[in-house]
Amino acid sequence: xxxxxxxxxxxxxxxxxxxxxxxxxxxxxxxxxxxxxxxxxxxxxxxxxxxxxxxxxxxxxxxxxxxxxxxxxxxxxxxxxxxxxxxxxxxxxxxxxxxxxxxxxxxxxxxxxxxxxxxxxxxxxxxxxxxxxxxxxxxxxxxxxxxxxxxxxxxxxxxxxxxxxxxxxxxxxxxxxxxxxxxxxxxxxxxxxxxxxxxxxxxxxxxxxxxxxxxxxxxxxxxxxxxxxxxxxxxxxxxxxxxxxxxxxxxxxxxxxxxxxxxxxxxxxxxxxxxxxxxxxxxxxxxxxxxxxxxxxxxxxxxxxxxxxxxxxxxxxxxxxxxxxxxxxxxxxxxxxxxxxxxxxxxxxxxxxxxxxxxxxxxxxxxxxxxxxxxxxxxxxxxxxxxxxxxxxxxxxxxxxxxxxxxxxxxxxxxxxxxxxxxxxxxxxxxxxxxxxxxxxxxxxxxxxxxx
Amino acid sequence: xxxxxxxxxxxxxxxxxxxxxxxxxxxxxxxxxxxxxxxxxxxxxxxxxxxxxxxxxxxxxxxxxxxxxxxxxxxxxxxxxxxxxxxxx
Numbered sequence: 036x037x038x039x040x041x042x043x044x045x046x047x048x049x050x051x052x053x054x055x056x057x058x059x060x061x062x063x064x065x066x067x068x069x070x071x072x073x074x075x076x077x078x079x080x081x082x083x084x085x086x087x088x089x090x091x092x093x094x095x096x097x098x099x100x101x102x103x104x105x106x107x108x109x110x111x112x113x114x115x116x117x118x119x120x121x122x123x124x125x126x127x128x129x130x131x132x133x134x135x136x137x138x139x140x141x142x143x144x145x146x147x148x149x150x151x152x153x154x155x156x157x158x159x160x161x162x163x164x165x166x167x168x169x170x171x172x173x174x175x176x177x178x179x180x181x182x183x184x185x186x187x188x189x190x191x192x193x194x195x196x197x198x199x200x201x202x203x204x205x206x207x208x209x210x211x212x213x214x215x216x217x218x219x220x221x222x223x224x225x226x227x228x229x230x231x232x233x234x235x236x237x238x239x240x241x242x243x244x245x246x247x248x249x250x251x252x253x254x255x256x257x258x259x260x261x262x263x264x265x266x267x268x269x270x271x272x273x274x275x276x277x278x279x280x281x282x283x284x285x286x287x288x289x290x291x292x293x294x295x296x297x298x299x300x301x302x303x304x305x306x307x308x309x310x311x312x313x314x315x316x317x318x319x320x321x322x323x324x325x326x327x328x329x330x331x332x333x334x335x336x337x338x339x340x341x342x343x344x345x346x347x348x349x350x351x352x353x354x355x356x357x358x359x360x361x362x363x364x365x366x367x368x369x370x371x372x373x374x375x376x377x378x379x380x381x382x383x384x385x386x387x388x389x390x391x392x393x394x395x396x397x398x399x400x401x402x403x404x405x406x407x408x409x410x411x412x413x414x415x416x417x418x419x420x421x422x423x424x425x426x427x428x429x430x431x432x433x434x435x436x437x438x439x440x441x442x443x444x445x446x447x448x449x450x451x452x453x454x455x456x457x458x459x460x461x462x463x464x465x466x467x468x469x470x471x472x473x474x475x476x477x478x479x480x481x482x483x484x485x486x487x
Numbered sequence: 488x489x490x491x492x493x494x495x496x497x498x499x500x501x502x503x504x505x506x507x508x509x510x511x512x513x514x515x516x517x518x519x520x521x522x523x524x525x526x527x528x529x530x531x532x533x534x535x536x537x538x539x540x541x542x543x544x545x546x547x548x549x550x551x552x553x554x555x556x557x558x559x560x561x562x563x564x565x566x567x568x569x570x571x572x573x574x575x576x
Binding site for chain 2: 038039041042043044045046049050097100101102103104284287288290291355
């Protein structure tokens with residue numbers, strides 16, 4: 036007989052603590068859809084996505100029913116579209132975005148990621164056209180997400196791309212100013228981007244991945260917080276242990292769902308991404324875990340240490356639970372998507388400066404941060420450069436997802452609802468980095484990139 | 488193939504009978520039953536054999552959920568696999 040306590044614990048995790056599988060993401064290679072005629076390429080893309088992922092949503096719902104586990108989203112990620120754009124130079128890459136959007140709508144998924152370019156060493160044909168088209172593509176589509184990788188530990192940072200992306204982030208916000216600048220919420224700038232990340236907006240299906248695969252993103256910050264609350268006053272080692280054990284259970288659930296989805300769809304299993312991904316819902320906050328660990332408000336001194344422990348313990352617990360762990364895997368700190376973060380930002384205890392330090396020890400970067408609409412592009416580029424440097428030097432993934440709030444200033448708010456949430460505009464350092472950013476060129480790879 | 492039916496809520500007359508009836512209606516054999524009081528909440532756990540179930544799993548789940556709502560209870564039906572995988576190394 037299964038242990039009664041285990042069963043009730045599982046039920047409590049799901050009912051009370053917001054335990055869920057955040058996403059089943061099907062990664063699909065579009066390399067075989069490349070065509071010098073962009074219309075033919077778009078037809079092939081639409082057909083392949085619909086053929087491969089046609090049953091994804093229904094399968095996700097069936098598995099959710101059978102196991103009693105909420106599966107919040109079903110998503111698709113594709114080959115960075117700049118690789119297909121290279122085959123049809125001179126064509127308008129927004130057509131690709133429109134084809135992806137149509138396919139996503141047809142199969143009923145929540146997002147389709149991969150309107151992307153990998154430019155960490157330099158630009159190829161296709162890259163520049165795709166990147167320039169991002170604001171229009173995100174404004175004209177509903178489901179498409181975009182990402183650009185500007186640096187790696189092995190390649191260094193492409194500072195020309197960094198300079199360009201400041202303009203593109205601003206452009207994406209301006210093109211959707213009538214919709215609370217949501218375009219910028221669907222765009223991520225990466226350093227060391229993973230090829231198998233199931234979370235949006237940064238999901239794409241890397242060139243090293245197979246033709247098709249299933250990646251699952253679990254979540255459950257509420258579960259971790261509840262476990263810590265139950266433990267009361269214990270020392271830091273015990274805190275780490277509790278988080279590890281909880282992360283194990285959460286990841287095992289993701290592994291089960293991944294295996295089932297893989298079996299039913301006849302698609303190989305890729306990875307489980309064991310990230311603690313918050314939502315704006317009550318009881319689903321990473322900031323609240325940090326506060327449960329003993330901080331009065333997220334952002335107070337001590338936050339970086341607490342987050343370092345959390346991120347590490349999540350990985351240690353999760354790694355044992357799955358045969359293949361990948362993606363981002365750690366703790367997310369997206370400001371507008373986390374009820375605790377939103378409160379901490381509003382009450383002034385969380386600033387961009389503190390968030391930057393936190394990104395050195397967690398699994399993403401400066402995520403879902405709203406900045407004033409009048410911040411010039413070179414400051415946005417400089418923020419990207421800083422994040423990329425942290426990722427490059429520490430051999431980890433970092434990312435920037437900033438939302439310039441057109442027409443708003445510090446203290447105002449933006450609201451999108453749903454998983455994207457909303458929150459206050461946060462001020463940035465206004466001293467100018469223009470001369471630094473204008474230099475362009477390549478920031479050399481650090482010595483730790485030479486691992487041979 | 489086995490599933491776990493969990494009933495959580497305030498104790499009242501007829502819970503076991505109602506759930507057992509739905510199971511019997513669909514050829515689902517009850518293998519084990521345990522009860523516990525969790526704080527002041529009543530929790531009943533039944534291990535059932537669904538290998539001869541005459542309706543699709545989702546329908547069994549829906550009917551039991553509806554039966555639960557009718558009595559002010561939360562009823563979960565899940566394949567036993569989830570518990571084995573989450574709580575064992």
